[in-house]
Amino acid sequence: MAEFKAPLRDMRFVLTELFDFNDINQLPGCEDFTPDVVDAVLEEAAKVCEEVLQPLNRSGDEEGCTWNDGVVTTPKGFKEAYKTFAEGGWTGIACDPVYGGQGAPKTLNALVEEMTCSTNLSFGMYPGLSFGAYAALHSHASDALKDKYLPKMVAGTWSGTMCLTEPHCGTDLGIIRSKAEPRDDGSYAITGTKIFISAGEHDLTENIIHLVLAKLPDAPKGTKGISLFVVPKFMVHDDGSLGDRNSVKCGSIEHKMGIKASSTCVMNFDGATGWLVGEPHQGMPAMFTMMNQERLSVGIQGLGLGEAAYQGAAAYARDRLQGRALTGPKSPNKEADSLLVHPDVRRMLLTQRAYNEGSRAMGIWVARALDTMKYHENAQTREEADEFVQLMTPIVKALFTDWGFETTNIGMQVFGGHGYIREWGMEQYVRDARIAQIYEGTNGIQALDLVGRKMGAKAGRYLRRFFHPVQDYIETHVNDDGLGDFVQPLAKAFMRLQQATAEIAQRGMKNPDEAGAAATEYLRLFGLVAVGFMWARMAEIALKKQDDDDDGFYKAKLITAQFYMERILPQSGALFSAIMAGSKTMMAMDEDAF
Incomplete structure (x- = not known):
């Protein structure tokens, strides 16, 4: 398998030459992230991704997750890698310092996410989903719920999920059947089945905090009747310690084309205890807070895999001797020229490169707007940034993931027959990339x-x-x-x-x-x-x-x-x-x- 090296030179170019990072650094709350700090974060993230996550990518794909009577076990090495990842503060890098996070701007976090996706997309799903759940709770939950759940989610001790899809509905959430019955103590009994739940059950964290869409008894029809609930795997006492197991269980895991080391679960809620997040029947706005974060992140998944595929293909093309240049031998002292003498190979590599570097620039453009929307002091400026993000989010998600799949396929094509076999790792990039065009809409x-x-x-x-x-x-x-x-x-x-x-x-x-x-x-x-x-x-x-x-x-x-x-x-x-x-x-x- 080709060795991946984080494209730090191009990342720095986008951050500080194409754009002015001082625009972000000077926003309230981002002052600590000076160019020197940002550079150190990128260097350390590259080291963790290259040395800890990348070595587990192929073995995790081959072993996959296992399910036994509701218990899901991740592949060998994942638990130790997750501990290293969490202890390094990477689960909370872009989270609010009030809850133990480092408060990094999205502009920086997007590049860290890219490196994670390049080296081990399956692994990245676990902290990625947790951050999405964190974002929804941080924006919409009561202070009591935030104080109870966010510190340990930020620390990586607990993880999070988003439970939307049901067996009979995917995009059309207005017809979900999961129910939430009010209880006298202010909690709700959540009943229903959710499918395709990424990281719904695993052995990486002590607790899993599920965000669940369900309908109250008096709910209006359609999406206007959806509410959002927080449902922990284990009940949480007032002092933060864990109590009894909640009535939520993983019924099975899916056997998938790719991202095999990421557990994709059927989750059964059987009168599970949950608490309302935000106002009744306002679950969709809260969920879109999470989904807008996730759709940019999913776009970055396509970019990350595309970068890994390009690096592998370019290295192989340099080393592989095959045929002679159309204009005459370029290495007459060797039995053949490298693949790089062939125009069509160059076409493929330049296509990959143009997609990747263009996507990286556009992704940071949108990430900067997310930071402006969140941190800027001027209300009109925040509104304009929000409008730009709303417009560009579907484009980033769809374009980057379409290109990611195309780019990984191109990488496999450069390898020829060697790309189709497992040994070189290119076929895994293709399989892993395909889901990004499907999930999150x-x-x-x-x-x-x-x-x-x-x-x-x-x-x-x-x-x-x-x-x-x-x-x-x-x-x-x-x-x-x-x-x-x-x-x-x-x-x-x-x-x-x-x-x-x-x-x-x-x-x-x-x-x-x-x-x-x-x-x-x-x-x-x-x-x-x-x-x-x-x-x-x-x-x-x-x-x-x-x-x-x-x-x-x-x-x-x-x-x-x-x-x-x-x-x-x-x-x-x-x-x-x-x-x-x-x-x-x-x-x-x-x-x-x-």
Whole structure:
């Protein structure tokens, strides 16, 4: 298996050259995270991921989790690795210092998450789900519930889950059947079955805190009748010690295509004791607090696996001798040239690289907005950041995970037959990456969210948070010497995005199927333009610094940027044509004909 090394040079470039990290460092609550501190955190995170998590990736995949009468055991070494991870403070790095966290901005935490996903996605699921549960409790629970549960969740002594899906419903949460019956002591009896619950049962922590969607007896129909409850695996006494086992049990675990070392559970709640989080029938807003965090994190999963696949493929291509260059032998003293002499191999590697580095830049752009939304003192600035995050979240989740799966497949292709066998580790990346396109809302659902909710929100105000800065940048730089080669392709693709937006809005008002039919292509078009904007800005920096380029970093940036503009961004033309074709063909076939 290829050795992974955290891409710290590119991470630093995005944090401090593409963007100004001082914008984040100067926000109230983020002052301690100076550039030196951030650099030290990234170095230490890389060490933990490379030395502790990566060695368990293949063995964890091969062993998987085991279930025995409700008890789930994680693979060999996971328990010890989790202890090291928690004791290092990584479970609470982005959590509130009031509850024992380190208060790191999301901008930094996103890069730590990327490294975790690159080295061991299955492992990363456990603290990842806990952070999502923490976020929902921190934003919506009473002070009493927060004081009771958050300190040990932040410390990693306890973990958390989010229990949404039921056997008969996934995305359509309005039809859940789980019930919550009020008790005289202020608690509730939670009854129902939840499926596909990541980290629902395991042996890594002393307690597991489940966040469960259920309906009260007087609940209105649909999503307006959903409430959120905190249901611990073990009851918690007032002094924080653990009491009796609650009436919640893991009925089985799923046997999956990938992420086999992450327990995916059927959870049965049989009159389990729980407490209401927030107000009655307001479970969905609370859950979306968690899901917006998770959707960015899931996007980062695609990026993390894509980076690992690229590194493995690039190393293999350098070492593997196969065939001769079309222009004549490049290594005449050897029996063959390396794979790197072949244009098609270079096409694959540059595609991986363009996807990964573009996604990293865009992900940090959105993470910065999350920090602004959370910490900035100006209310209008916070609102504008929130609107930008709302718009970009479905794009990040869908685009990054689609590209992550494509990138891992490309990596396997570079290896040829060796990529298809277990020994090299590439096929595991492919299997692990596939789920990210499905969970936390399938990518088709993300596209519908974009065209159905975000595109027209507040009379198009969400769109302005993206369209205006891109338009301003194009108008300012389109005729710049050198940079015009990068900005002009962006301008053409941006024009297509604007036209497609207007067309979908107009057609969708008359026939909603028109918007639905265009949704997936529209999201991809939007994502291509957004990443193209990032690549134009990165090229601008590289052009200015190419004369002081001892390690060739900026030259590589420029070449990759040019590749993106010439070989990837032109896909916007085909996407635009598909969008303009409308829904007629798509909706014409009778159901019986399928």
